[in-house]
Each structure stands twice: as C-alpha cells, then as structure tokens.
Amino acid sequence: MTATTIGRRGLLATGTTLAASGIIRPPEARAAQQLNLVLESEVVILDPYMTTAAITRTFGFHVFDTLFAMDGQGRIQPQMVESHTVSADRLTWNFSLRPGLKFHDGTPVTATDVVASLNRWMPRDALGRMLREAHASLTTKGTLGFELVLKRPFPLVLDVLGKPNAPVPFILPERLAKTPGDQRITEIIGSGPFRFLPDQWRPGNVMVLEKFADYVPRSEPPDFLAGGKRVKVDSIALRVMPDQATGATALLANEIDYQQYVPFDWIPRLERSRDIKLLSLGGLHQFQGNFRLNHAAPPFDDPAVRRVLWKLVDQSTVLQAIGIPEKFRAPQCPSFWMCDAPYSTTAGAEIANFSIEEAKADLARTAYAGQPVQFLEVSGSISQTAAHVLIQNMKAAGFTVDEQQMDWGTVLARRARHDGWSMFAVYSNGVDMLTPLTHFYVASTCADYPGWSCDERIPALTRDFANAETLEERLRLTAEIQRLAYELTPSVMWGQFTIPAAYRTSLVGLMESSFPIFWNVEKA
Structure with a gap:
C-alpha cells in the first residue's frame, strides 16, 4: 500500500535544512555510480513479512530474493530455483536451488533457509495460508533441494511462491527466519542484488543500498521481477523529501535521478525539460x-x-x-x-x-x-x-x-x-x-x-x-x-x-514498471 509523502519529523530530527541544494549533497560530491532516488515514502518497516506496505516490498525486492518471480506478461518464472518437478498426481513437488547463491553475510543459501523462511511467511499471507492448509509437509532434500508434499492438488503452488504481492515470500537466513512471526527480525540480511548498509541509514534523511558483489544473476534478460538482475551502479540512495514538489525541484536541479511519484501540477513543467522523461503506465x-x-x-x-x-x-x-x-x-x-x-x-x-x-x-x-x-x-x-x-x-x-x-x-x-x-x-x-x-x-x-x-x-x-x-x-x-x-x-x-514517475535522461536501462526497479540501470 502506498502513501505519497513523508512528514518533517525525520528531517528535523537529523537537523537537515531545506536550503538550496542543501537537502542532499550537490551533484559534484556524489559518488559517480550512485543513484539518488525519491520513492513514494520512507522505508520504516524493514522486515518484509510484517507489512503489506508497498515501500517495504520495494525495499525487499532489492535486498532479498524469491524462489520464483513474475515476468512482464504475468507469468511465473524460476528465480532462485534452478529446476523443479511435480508428480503425476500433482501432490509431490521437488525443487532445487541454483548453486552459488549467498546471503549478504557471506553464508551460502541452503534449502534449510528456504523451509524456515516459508514456514515463517505462510501464516502471515492470505495465499501463504492457503498453501499451508493444502500442504502435508515441507522438508529439505540435501543442501539445495526441498520437497513440498500436498494433501490435495493445489493448482497455485508456483503462483504462490512467485507472487509479487506483499508480503512477498522472500528468503531469509534460517537464523532470522526463526524469529517469531509476531516479532520483527533484528538484522536485515538477504541474498538480493543490493545489501542494506545499517551504518549509513539516517531515518528521515537517507537509506543506502550497496551493490552485492557476490550476487549471482540469472542468465536470462531482465523481465519485470524475473530474469537476470545485474547491478550496474555502486549503490542507490533512497532520499527522504518533505513533499513531492521538493522532490520535483531536486529532479530538475539534477540533485536526484528519479522520483517515483511526481505532483500532477508539475507534469507540464517536467514535460518541457529535455533532461527529464516521464514514465506513465496504464491498465x-x-x-x-x-x-x-x-x-x-x-x-x-x-x-x-x-x-x-x-x-x-x-x-x-x-x-x-x-x-x-x-x-x-x-x-x-x-x-x-x-x-x-x-x-x-x-x-x-x-x-x-x-x-x-x-x-x-x-x-x-x-x-x-x-x-x-x-x-x-x-x-x-x-x-x-x-x-x-x-x-x-x-x-x-x-x-x-x-x-x-x-x-x-x-x-x-x-x-x-x-x-x-x-x-x-x-x-x-x-x-x-x-x-x-x-x-x-x-x-x-x-x-x-x-x-x-x-x-x-x-x-x-x-x-x-x-x-x-x-x-x-x-x-x-x-x-x-x-x-x-x-x-x-x-x-x-x-x-x-496512474501517477507518472520521472527520471533524468542520463539513466539508461530503467524498466517500465509500476514497481521501482533499479537493477540493470546505469548512468550514461
């Protein structure tokens, strides 16, 4: 779910002022390969299972990874999973993870992490509860394999495991997935293309996600949430602005690279700029x-x-x-x-x-x-x-x-x-x-x-x-x-x-999606 702005609470708490070019560092001081982004709101809940808020989901898709994912045609494709089989009676599903996957703390992703994650996630999601009701067992089969046995056929197994709807079934390390469902995880460790930097998080001001050097993208081309997630920048900075107009001003001044939602009364001004593109989607x-x-x-x-x-x-x-x-x-x-x-x-x-x-x-x-x-x-x-x-x-x-x-x-x-x-x-x-x-x-x-x-x-x-x-x-x-x-x-x-997004023409490879996605994006 979405809201458009963040109040002044966080900005005042960090002593940030709204002087010209003072909200964020001036362009010349920025890292050459950092994207400065203004999303729909500030990320305030980091545990991806604890809320249906869209901003947490956006954060989650960059920091965590999923077993399956939806492509631009609405089809479910393998993501962390390398292969899977289903028995003739549609009751036994076997899955194998891609080799070489790692969490941000350097530990390998295993089937044990998957089973623990799904067991924590299923009770917290409507579709997850359906899967839990239909399943008889969920067990590991070696280091990278896991088996789902159903009590009755459930046609939506892959749709559930690859659903883009929050809370998304992201995979966590087992030690974090064992956190009781009514408590938030205390560390943010995923296996996604970006890793969260807690020491650079300034609530009310900025959150930085850094390229995860050990991420292993799929070989296929990127396609919405599926395919190869290749990170082409060093980091992305999620900036907090007091309102949308301030964000649009920063975009025109080249102080940020992307604004997820622009004010409707700013659209004519942004359309006149040769340095700005608008992304408007329908249906x-x-x-x-x-x-x-x-x-x-x-x-x-x-x-x-x-x-x-x-x-x-x-x-x-x-x-x-x-x-x-x-x-x-x-x-x-x-x-x-x-x-x-x-x-x-x-x-x-x-x-x-x-x-x-x-x-x-x-x-x-x-x-x-x-x-x-x-x-x-x-x-x-x-x-x-x-x-x-x-x-x-x-x-x-x-x-x-x-x-x-x-x-x-x-x-x-x-x-x-x-x-x-x-x-x-x-x-x-x-x-x-x-x-x-x-x-x-x-x-x-x-x-x-x-x-x-x-x-x-x-x-x-x-x-x-x-x-x-x-x-x-x-x-x-x-x-x-x-x-x-x-x-x-x-x-x-x-x-x-629809609310159009706006971005600097210097960004190359930005996917057309209602979900903000920043893998495969680079600055020209």
Whole structure:
C-alpha cells in the first residue's frame, strides 16, 4: 500500500535544512555510480513479512530474493530455483536451488533457509495460508533441494511462491527466519542484488543500498521481477523529501535521478525539460484507491453504518479534486478487481449510487449515535485530498468526523491497533488488487489483518477460486465474492488512476514498471 509523502519529523530530527541544494549533497560530491532516488515514502518497516506496505516490498525486492518471480506478461518464472518437478498426481513437488547463491553475510543459501523462511511467511499471507492448509509437509532434500508434499492438488503452488504481492515470500537466513512471526527480525540480511548498509541509514534523511558483489544473476534478460538482475551502479540512495514538489525541484536541479511519484501540477513543467522523461503506465499498472475501514471498533463494527459510505463516494469527483489529469485516470470503476482487467465485474455494485440525501436517510435508520469517526490522514498526500472529499460528504450525511493528520509510517503503526482509528485513505498497485486471492482487503477476510473484516463465506469462496480449473468458474466466483464484499464493505474504492514517475535522461536501462526497479540501470 502506498502513501505519497513523508512528514518533517525525520528531517528535523537529523537537523537537515531545506536550503538550496542543501537537502542532499550537490551533484559534484556524489559518488559517480550512485543513484539518488525519491520513492513514494520512507522505508520504516524493514522486515518484509510484517507489512503489506508497498515501500517495504520495494525495499525487499532489492535486498532479498524469491524462489520464483513474475515476468512482464504475468507469468511465473524460476528465480532462485534452478529446476523443479511435480508428480503425476500433482501432490509431490521437488525443487532445487541454483548453486552459488549467498546471503549478504557471506553464508551460502541452503534449502534449510528456504523451509524456515516459508514456514515463517505462510501464516502471515492470505495465499501463504492457503498453501499451508493444502500442504502435508515441507522438508529439505540435501543442501539445495526441498520437497513440498500436498494433501490435495493445489493448482497455485508456483503462483504462490512467485507472487509479487506483499508480503512477498522472500528468503531469509534460517537464523532470522526463526524469529517469531509476531516479532520483527533484528538484522536485515538477504541474498538480493543490493545489501542494506545499517551504518549509513539516517531515518528521515537517507537509506543506502550497496551493490552485492557476490550476487549471482540469472542468465536470462531482465523481465519485470524475473530474469537476470545485474547491478550496474555502486549503490542507490533512497532520499527522504518533505513533499513531492521538493522532490520535483531536486529532479530538475539534477540533485536526484528519479522520483517515483511526481505532483500532477508539475507534469507540464517536467514535460518541457529535455533532461527529464516521464514514465506513465496504464491498465494493470494503474493504482486503486481505497478507504479502509476498521470493523473492530465503533462505528464501523456495524455493517449498516459501513454500507452508507457506498453512497458518499463519487470517484470522478475525488480524482478531479486530487488534480489527476483525465488521461491518467479511469472512469468510475465499480470493480474490486480493477477495471480493464481479467476479472473486472459490476456484481453487487448497484448499492454504490452516489447520493448524499439517500446516505443521510440510510444513516438515520442505523444505530449510529454520533460516535466520532477517527479518520487517519497522510499529511500532504493525494490520499489526504481523497479523504477530505469524503469527509465533507460524511459530515453532510450526519457523521461526526475526527480528522487526524500524520505521516504514513505513523498510519502503519496506528492501524495495527484494534482501536484508536476508524478508517484511512490509501492507494495500492493494481497488480495487488487483481483477484480475490491478492486484493488486500478481500484476501484478508477473517484473518488477523488491520481492519479485521470478516464474512466466513468469502474465505470459502476464495478457496474455491484457488482450486478452480477453468476461467469460466473463476469468473463466476469473482462475481459472487464481490457481491459479498459489497455487503461486508471491507473498503470503499475511491478511484483507479496512474501517477507518472520521472527520471533524468542520463539513466539508461530503467524498466517500465509500476514497481521501482533499479537493477540493470546505469548512468550514461
């Protein structure tokens, strides 16, 4: 999940000032092969299993590695795995790791690390829990081999092991993977193409990832998250900026090389610069905005109160208020699984007709008694603008709203509590929201996941979807699951859109992806 900005907390804590060229070192002082990047937000949670935050996933794909990975066509390809076989009855899967893989502390990657990592990861992920439920055993077979035995056929084995959705099944050293699932790992040791430098981490200012000299890339060409990850720079520095406009200024001044999200009102200025390119993606690489609701505390523990919100969100108004140009947004989209996507459907959406007057009447018929809606807002972000549009409508319908502004890291901490919050606005990569198996707020139904929404019928239908053998059956199930999701209201969508990234033309080899990827990139 994403937010766009970081507050001033970290910058003030490090004594950084916002004088001209003073946010970061001037260009002439930079290492020749260091990329200076401004991503969607600061990385505040480093344990890749502990959050679904997109920024942690971005960090994870650079520092850790996966057994399988998705290519640009959505196909799952081997990554750390060299080969695998499956028995005729589809119950026994054997895998062999590529030889020569190492962790950043110099120890070899073994099957023991894989088994420990998957055992820690599976309980924390919706798809992982499905795999755990279907499996009978997961054991090592020598140093580089491991075997997965199923109790019943599970068609999605490779899709689960190679899924790009957070939390991603990254492989950790066994000693770290043995950390209890409710505790964060105390060291950041992966086997990915970059290694984390803790001594150069300045929270609120900069994080440095250094090229891992012993990384063994695959021989295939790079293809989204799959293929050969060849690092062509010495390091990447993840810079923290107080807002997007400051980042865009730094990009034009050649103080940074890449900005993941640029302000929409800066697009014309950036387009006029011959030294800047914009990267704008559509379709599955767009984003879905959601208002996530907390079902564990009043007033949204009441389903009737939750459903009132469907009549208070007009996606076109929200996206227009944010300032998203028409060419970067989709029309009103009623589908939990994205529009212009394989499983797009309108099932259940008839209750989502915008009408403040009808919402006011519906709310009056509920047991709502004026309890404050504690609305967490990410200060300065586009999601805050989306929140302001909804809040205005909520107040007009009769809700009492307590607006609480904070940075995204604080939202992540607050949402982990069962009380003290009612809702927040957020947006997510479309790749994460395409099916009932991956959609953050549907896939986590009846799981221990912030928001704690539950309708026992949804997990049962989701399991049926995972085991479905035909596209026709999957389409039927996605429609049925969406009908139930509209009733349950785990979240309310506020729009589908894209945010262009911007980068200096001196960068060569940057892949076109909604995930920021910096292997195979170099400076001309």
